[in-house]
Amino acid sequence: MPVRGPPTFNSTRAGVVSASGGGTTNFLRADGSWAAAGGGAGGDAPTVTYARQSASFSTTSTTPSDVSGMSASLTSGHLYHFRFRFAAKGEVSSVALQWTLTHPTVSDGLIAYNGRSPTSAANGASSEFQVHNGSGTTSPTSTTDQPSMGGSDDRWYYYEIDGVILPSANGTLQLQGSIETVTGGRTVYINYGFLELFDFGT
Numbered sequence: 001m002p003v004r005g006p007p008t009f010n011s012t013r014a015g016v017v018s019a020s021g022g023g024t025t026n027f028l029r030a031d032g033s034w035a036a037a038g039g040g041a042g043g044d045a046p047t048v049t050y051a052r053q054s055a056s057f058s059t060t061s062t063t064p065s066d067v068s069g070m071s072a073s074l075t076s077g078h079l080y081h082f083r084f085r086f087a088a089k090g091e092v093s094s095v096a097l098q099w100t101l102t103h104p105t106v107s108d109g110l111i112a113y114n115g116r117s118p119t120s121a122a123n124g125a126s127s128e129f130q131v132h133n134g135s136g137t138t139s140p141t142s143t144t145d146q147p148s149m150g151g152s153d154d155r156w157y158y159y160e161i162d163g164v165i166l167p168s169a170n171g172t173l174q175l176q177g178s179i180e181t182v183t184g185g186r187t188v189y190i191n192y193g194f195l196e197l198f199d200f201g202t
Helices: none
Strands: 026-028 034-036 047-052 057-059 065-074 080-090 097-102 106-118 126-132 157-167 171-179 188-199
Touching (some): 047 065, 065 080, 080 171, 097 157
Antiparallel strands (some): 026 034, 057 188, 065 171, 106 157
16 A cells, blocks of 8 residues: 655645745745745835934024024935924014925925914914925925914924925935014024934935
């Protein structure tokens, strides 16, 4: 009577696994065959960089100046998604924060972002806005796009900027701050800021 060996493993039966053939690229499939691993959907994961505001920012000037630590280096031809988040306040309600983004020259006019900023001293009052800018190096600075900070009680308000950029030259993405109009030497402040930058490569 012939002696039979154990059955071979497959999709419906437990058993012995067939020889792999060696190497390091093939994996055992559920149907019992050996094959290279399939590629995942969605492409490579982005490289993520985090930055935190390194010093408190204050100004009484209408000329924009850099907020320390709120910047990141960009590489030409790479697609980036960025998120700035920070708190800001003014001494009186008539003092408005004016924020600006500086960035390298962009490809095909691709610099676009959404943002949220406060519009009054009322709890939760905020303004949503969109900016599309492909010709200059700074974002628009009109009060339509960047509303005044409300309140005379020295409270902090939340700001958020979320966008994409495709630079055509190496350079730096930088958050700057200033006041909208000079009001008796009054000061605006930016603090508690951080930046997330997602680099999706070329």
